[in-house]
Amino acid sequence: MAKKVWWISSAIIAGLAVAGVVTVGVVTQERYSELEHAPAFALAEAPERELLPAQAEGEVDNTALAARLRKLADTPDLGTFGARVTDAVSGEVVFEQNPLKALRPASSTKVLTSAAAIYTLEPTKVLSTEVVAGETPGTVVIRAAGDVWLTPENITELAEQVGTAERVLIDTSLWSGPTYLDSWDEGNVDGGYVAPMEPAMIHQGRIGADSGDVPRSHTPALDVAAALAREVGATDTGFGSAPAEAQLLASTDSPPLIHRVREMMVHSDNVMAEAIGREVALARGESPDFAGATRATLAALQEHSFDTINTSLQDNSGLSPQNLITPALLDALLLDAAQGSDLAEVLRTLPVAAGSGTLIERYEDLAGRGWVRAKTGTLTDTSALAGVVTSRSGRVYTFALLSNDAPILSQREALDTFASAIREN
The missing domain is CATH 3.40.710.10 (DD-peptidase/beta-lactamase superfamily)
Incomplete structure (x- = not known):
């Protein structure tokens, strides 16, 4: 390489x-x-x-x-x-x-x-989270891109591009395997050290904060869908697959890799480290x-x-x-x-x-x-x-x-x- x-x-x-x-x-x-x-x-x-x-x-x-x-x-x-x-x-x-x-x-x-x-x-690589049209009218699907650095501002940016929707789904198929390692302490999520590894999170899954060792969500990807749903007026959320040739409705980018x-290093954030590891894996065909x-x-x-x-x-x-x-x-x-x-x-x-x-x-x-x-x-x-x-x-x-x-x-x-x-x- x-x-x-x-x-x-x-x-x-x-x-x-x-x-x-x-x-x-x-x-x-x-x-x-x-x-x-x-x-x-x-x-x-x-x-x-x-x-x-x-x-x-x-x-x-x-x-x-x-x-x-x-x-x-x-x-x-x-x-x-x-x-x-x-x-x-x-x-x-x-x-x-x-x-x-x-x-x-x-x-x-x-x-x-x-x-x-x-x-x-x-060093300039960014992760682009996209929202595409779903298979049924009124449904939109968030195509998760591995961005665990999403912020409420990113969600607002997506919502402004989408407009309105009745249902918001999120496609987390980018990453595979278990979301939580067997050797991790079961209390690490509530303790604020990590969240289940899903390829879309707001503030690394933190609940009510944007930094620090505060409790993390057990459903970080669904939280992203729920956040977008609130802004576009949708009343239903869940997991779903993005259609292969779906119309692109919105996108937002992560900060650059550097x-x-x-x-990740300064704050020793575990979610960020696991996400970057998966980014390396995808780039290397793993x-x-x-x-x-x-x-x-x-x-x-x-x-x-x-x-x-x-x-x-x-x-x-x-x-x-x-x-x-x-x-x-x-x-x-x-x-x-x-x-x-x-x-x-x-x-x-x-x-x-x-x-x-x-x-x-x-x-x-x-x-x-x-x-x-x-x-x-x-x-x-x-x-x-x-x-x-x-x-x-x-x-x-x-x-x-x-x-x-x-x-x-x-x-x-x-x-x-x-x-x-x-x-x-």
């Missing part, structure tokens, strides 16, 4: 006041004003690389850092611990412990999902279900020479405790990104310590504040942190830290301290 190049315009680069590869881009939130930021990305000299991390002058002796990290890793707070830390400038592995051990990754799984999407899909991937999406994800990485040994995925979000990933694979993906490959976009999607997303309430008093940029992961007795950080010496490091079989709060504190130690080098 041809490699997709993610072009980043010079205007965007100029606006990205990112910290080497670790601080936030253009910062408008008041909360960010207190953060200390590192220097911006440097443009690469080689034409095939868009961005490179800040380059430190001269050689760096990582011996002392390695010794400190070994000491920090020797704690029961980390339980079963796997890690790899790499100097992104030289490519030297500074520290590793159980790098090839298969560990529960939780939401750090989304690093793989985002990488597969970048390799497979165009936006959707960023939102079945748009859990099994097909995870196969497609790993295949995309293997095609780009990443070693997926000991890696097993049941989903694309990391909700399944049966997912297994190695620290070596996570770090390899981040190292490739930090060295200026197509995956550089992954770095821009990562939450910033004490600044954004799932790290906004962490690192309040640690050296990594504003400098660590990483994907988090949390499940029962499972914590993950995988990202990049620039040290005080100006060196950029990538890291992948997976902790299993220990209490979550102590895991998080130990992981944040570990990443901050890299910053202090």
Whole structure:
């Protein structure tokens, strides 16, 4: 499959006041004003690389850092611990412990999902949800396109094009297989972590909110049909098939893929991750279900020479405790990104310590504040942190830290301290 190049315009680069590869881009939130930021990305000299991390002058002796990290890793707070830390400038592995051990990754799984999407899909790709005429007069059918980013404004846009109707059906045949994974906790829908995976949702199936871990709908696709029905005056809704040669009445587009991937990573949204996984599956000729999406994800990485040994995925979000990933694979993906490959976009999607997303309430008093940029992961007795950080010496490091079989709060504190130690080098 041809490699997709993610072009980043010079205007965007100029606006990205990112910290080497670790601080936030253009910062408008008041909360960010207190953060200390590192220097911006440097443009690469080689034409095939868009961005490179800040380059430190001269050689760096990582011996002392390695010794400190070994000491920090020797704690029961980390339980079963796997890690790899790499100097992104030289490519030297500074520290590793159980790098090839298969560990529960939780939401750090989304690093793989985002990488597969970048390799497979165009950054400007949108999903077009259409409404077509049904087989009987007065009936319209929503042809679901995998857009779980629908908003009330999208529904209004469709309604204005449709006008009036008596019956609204929704065709969800784009995706196949079960809508809910057996290994997912039954309480995850009401807990606000995921919704049954159907190819049309408003705000990822959230009930009464557009963000956050609020209860999700058990019938997200029917909710879309009901929302349109209210606006067009229809009194009947349900599932149905769109006629093959049906008249197109209305359409609305999702945000572009690049936006959707960023939102998925910053907020660690599980519905978005599963939807993007199915999008990758369809593009690669796999079945748009859990099994097909995870196969497609790993295949995309293997095609780009990443070693997926000991890696097993049941989903694309990391909700399944049966997912297994190695620290070596996570770090390899981040190292490739930090060295200026197509995956550089992954770095821009990562939450910033004490600044954004799932790290906004962490690192309040640690050296990594504003400098660590990483994907988090949390499940029962499972914590993950995988990202990049620039040290005080100006060196950029990538890291992948997976902790299993220990209490979550102590895991998080130990992981944040570990990443901050890299910053202090």
